[in-house]
Amino acid sequence: MCTPFQIYFSQEMLDDLRARLAATRWITEIDNSDWMAGTNKAYLQELCAYWFNEFNWEQQQQYLNTFRHYTSEIQGSTIHYIWEKGRGNSSIPLLLTHGYPDSFVRFLKLIPLLTAADEEGVSFDVVVPSIPGYGFSGKPIAPGMNPSKIASVFAALMQQLGYDTFMAHGGDWGSTITELLARQHPDQVAAIHLTDIPFIHLFEIPPGELSQAEKEYLEKGKQWQQLEGAYAMIQSTKPQTLGYGLNDSPAGLAAWIIEKFYRWSDHPGDLEAVFTKDELLTNLTIYWGTETIHSANRLYYEMAQAMASPQKTTTEKLATPAGVAEFKDLIAAPRDYAERLFNVQRWTEFDKGGHFAAMEQPALLAGDIRTFFSSL
Template sequence: MTTIAKFSKSSPLLGRAIAIAVGSLATMSYLQSARAEEAGVTTVQARPALDESIRPFRIHVDQSQLDDLKRRIAETRWPDRETVGDISQGIQLARVQDLVRYWGTDYDWRKAEDQLNALPQFITTIDGVDIQFIHVRSRYPNALPVILTHGWPGSIFEFIKTIGPLTDPTAYGGKPEDSFDVIIPSIPGHGFSGRPTDQGWGPDRVARAWDVLVKRLGYTHYVSQGGDHGSVISDALARQAPKGLLAIHLNMPATVPGDLMRAINNGDAAPAGLSPAEKGAYDSLSAFFGRNAAYGAMMVTRPQTIGYSLSDSPSGLASWIYEKFVQWSDSDGVPERVLTRDEMLNDITLYWLTNTGASSSRFYWENNNNNFSSEAQKTKDIKIPVGITVFQKEIYKAPESWSRQAYPSLVYYHQVERGGHFAAWEQPQLFAQELRAAFKSVR
């Protein structure tokens, strides 16, 4: 989940707070890079800033790092259990212990490596930072290039199950003319992309890097899709409107009017005159900011401080992330109904092995903006076509009235009955259907 409210970095907290790669793939161990960084060696800018080459990429984590992970899990010092019978004090001790014990005994990271290495993966340097990405071309001519951007606590794993439906639509009920070429990058500071060593890697800078990436791959036109961080980055890209960007699609759009966002942050009751859909959205966000947004406030204001825990304790990292799967998936609080334990642990383990707890948190600090507010995201500055899909258990269900007011160039709006915040991961075929429909007008 991206930054959820605007805070001052110097003042007290305000408000209530996812074919085989062609050629030989170079094996890269980012755990070795992490050890080099700890020894004072900078690895983010391993190549000259002007190097525009696209290099094949393959993942292999040293066994010593996996052994170290298991050791740390086995040596976890657990807190005492919560004093309530629900999640109101945080994710429950027994649930985290069950997940972490499975992580330390039965989970196999090598299967995740094999899954990623079976896809065409690459790395390229943009603006001094390495960008790792998956690039799968459709077998159909005239496929529409789409760049898919993950959020937090997601990763490239979010989109892997969508690759088939998007690139080979005829196998999933679509038509050849529905096909996409798929580009799935890791945001800088996340996954196997580099960790920026300078400030300024917020949504606008990432958006500019995405345009460079797509054009470096040889495309002259494309579309962008995102939820969470990906929504904010897609909004930024659309505001910049680089030549060749045809449209964007969002799941978690910034539609809340500025005055209502301020009232929500102040803890005010819903004002009179809202439609049932608008009041439902207002109340959902009020509950979110009032009881469930403290994690975001921490990452916005003190990413380095929370980073120490996320870098040192696998159990701490697992609980920090698993709680969001519990709260934000369309699963009635049991994410295992829509994502397997291995799928969730693939994501958690990626954060652990790449040691990106702190660097991914810094994106919140860089953004420092309210990602639900149409005013904060300047959505009215967007002139290219916009599509929105509202999934049933998103953090809030953006009403059509707010969506049309926020995005004057809105060409597609649809509410669906399944799926949560991790829509592409939870409902990959439905997600692909929505992209086909949303981008139909720009093909």
């Protein structure tokens, strides 16, 4: 059943958040202006001061509730989602799946661009679910809520909403889930669009001779794991140990999440060149108020457990038509590597915008999504 939902955090929760921010015990810092050792202290203090003194959650909550929110019970899980119908004469059903450490807010700027009708009267019916364990979706209470299971849940959600076939887009975890949707439900998923090649493929050396670009890509992947991938290793192995601290300290939570926005986005050394404090803190407050940082981090653990199982994950080339929009992301895959895995029918490279392209460059991404899916 599709149940209307309103976002609401109590004043008691907000007062507790401010009290914890006021009681933050700050660490000492050796010069870290380049953020290479982690989150810069001066910026974090500035952000937390704004969170305490100026950030208006009620205003952000009101904005979030201008979208149509629902929940559904799917395969034993409560799934929260935004469902906005297209305003054109003809609308294409489209599932948008977010990643980490963002949430459904990744797509808020994208939704009105896609639900609007183009010159041909074509628009999109947009469904934006919160991944289980993220935001206002339920927290998993048993092992096994891995990307494969999530893909099954989202396919069932789309069917419940009356869409026997649909298009799908995603980035970060969203790209992994979108790929698995197409692999597991080829009759439902008509085409997919990705902003990155799912990271799991960095750990698989494909058969046959590699091009120079492919060799460089795999080598960059190894280097990135060593320099930037410590968070993923912790979350893949001991997420619960990490979870206690992040769930108890808003400043600690902010440090953990904001570093990724700083390191993964396309900006000239100023994070607020691409995100406002209100945008960053809306995402953070959702994590804090729902107490989902541990359940979100645990998805890495569930994926690691699934990859360690004796069952072989197929890497056969996917027949489903695929479009790829590459921004200035973490490790950009070359097209020839992507074509080993996907039926690439559209490939676009952008010279601006980073990992959170839907937030950083929504018009560019919306245009690429619209062009690709409309052509099909």
